[in-house]
Amino acid sequence: MLTPSRDGRPPAEDEPSDQALVERLGHGDPEAFGPLVQRYQASVYNVCYRLLGERVAAEDLAQETFIRAYQRLHHYDPQRPFGPWIRRIAANLCLNHLEARRPATLALDDERDAPLAAPATHDPAAAQVRAEEAAAVRAAILSLPPHYRAVIELRHFQDLSYAEIAATLNLPVSDVKSHLFRARKLLARLLDPPG
Amino acid sequence: MDTHLTDETLNEYLDGVLAAKQQAELTAHLARCPACAARLEALRALFARLEALPAASLNRDLAPAVLQALSPTQPGAPPGVHPPRRLLPRLVLGVQLVGAMLLSILTWPFIEPQLNRWGNLPLPAPGLGDLAARAQAAWAAWLDPLHTLEMALTTALAWPREIVLPFDSRWLDLAGLAPSPRDAALALAGAAALWLAGHALLLRHPLVRLLRRRP
Incomplete structure (x- = not known):
């Protein structure tokens, strides 16, 4: 591995x-x-x-x-x-x-989040919580439309600026910003649904 | 700044893309506006959850498969930094073109009178007929040793001449076609020229390549 x-x-x-x-x-x-x-x-x-x-x-x-x-x-x-x-x-x-x-x-399957490299721990309950949290975040990202997923990936996991994302995806910066803001709003709603 | 901050502004604030002055103004606003501060914290928490997503483990080494796919022996292998020179196709193309030109020259003496007969069509540049005649003479001189060899084989092995020279016009006589040697040579050379030129040029046309491309 x-x-x-x-x-x-x-x-x-x-x-x-x-x-x-x-x-x-x-x-x-x-x-x-x-x-x-x-x-x-x-x-x-x-x-x-x-x-x-x-x-x-x-x-x-x-x-x-x-x-x-x-x-x-x-x-x-x-x-x-x-x-x-x-x-x-x-x-x-x-x-x-x-x-x-x-x-x-967009159906999730068990295989998707099975062998994640979570930090080593001796606390099974904590490990379970972390695995569930990771699965929830991944599922939320995967429920986004492709372009929203891409801007989240490039901004949050690759630390690209708006301009760099625009160049990578061949989009205007204004589109990058609107995709990013809407994607975050959707993620927040999915991860913390309003009571 | 009395009004609440927009979602876009909060996003830009956390992304750190605002000018220093605007960033400072927003910081001041957030310090005195609990509603905006709460929305900012919610957004910051989302950022943290994304950041905390653990990396997944890759269970196999991709390098062998990648290098295998990039191997020059693989069909359709990518050109890489230094695209391999495609000498053979160019060589074949050159040979085919030269062959087509030679055949055209050799057949010209047969075509020229035909064109004249069909309506006094203007002939190409002066001297081409002479060039073709010289080429045909050279061709005939080159065929002489072949005829000598044919006669020697026919005599020595006592084979029928049709076996030694299977394309002899007498085969066509037997088939009832009975073309004149000139017409037969013209048809053969014309077909060869067409095939060579067609194969060399038409099949290499970008449109044809596009049609032949894998889906």
């Missing part, structure tokens, strides 16, 4: 940096892509899992994200960090996937 991470695993001291690996790719060494995949696969998978809610589909889209990133490496600016770039690709791929399969069933 790979260590879950929101930002990707940073290279160890004796490992090449992301930029060095990208440079090797640029010199025609495709094997250099392997370490990049291993470094960011957990965070990319989490983007896909939050947006799709299905493990198998998330794995497939995560794999597709890396293939797409490899094809588009000439668009990557080595001066910028690799992780945010590839996670933006993942978010876009998932959004396209969601748009293509609309209307999708």
Whole structure:
């Protein structure tokens, strides 16, 4: 089981940096892509899992994200960090996937939230509460329309600015703001329904 | 600021996208307006719940499958940073084009009188007929050794000439078609030229490629 991470695993001291690996790719060494995949696969998978809610589909889209990133490496600016770039690709791929399969069933299944990497605890009751909370939040996100899901992902899990989200989703900033505010309002209503 | 803050303003406040002066004004308002402060806290709690969502674990390493998919031996493999040079198709295209041009030149002596017969159509640039005649002479000279070989085989092996040279016009005579050698050569060369040019150009047309693309 790979260590879950929101930002990707940073290279160890004796490992090449992301930029060095990208440079090797640029010199025609495709094997250099392997370490990049291993470094960011957990965070990319989490983007896909939050947006799709299905493990198998998330794995497939995560794999597709890396293939797409490899094809588009000439668009990557080595001066910028690799992780945010590839996670933006993942978010876009998932959004396209969601748009293509609309209307999708939003029924939750047990598999969806089964093996989450919750912090280790010796308190089964607390672990249960955390698992239920996580399941509720995931279900709330998955009940949003695809574009709302995407802006929540990019803003809250990838920390992008409005302008960056607009550029990623090819939307006007005004649309990003309205999607984001409405998505938050819907989430609040779903997670804390008015009594 | 006496009126309550809008939802949009509260969102922008928490997102930290407001100008410093406006941010300070809102902070002052929130300090004296419990209703707005409560709405802000509710929004902040939502942010915290999203932030607290644990990461899911990935149960397998994607790298082998990704690298396999990127392998140049895979059909439809992506070009990568350095797209592989597609020399072979270009070479085939070049050979086909040259072949089509040669065949056109070789058949020109047969086409030219036909065009003249059909209505004195204007002929292409002067000298093309001469060029075609020279090319045809070269072609005939190249065929001479083949005829020599044919005769040698026919004599040495005592095979019927039709086996050694199966496309001899006598086969066509037997089939009742009885075209003249010139017409047969014209038809064969024309068909070959059409096939070569068609295969080289038409099948590589973007529209055809689009139609052949996988769904």
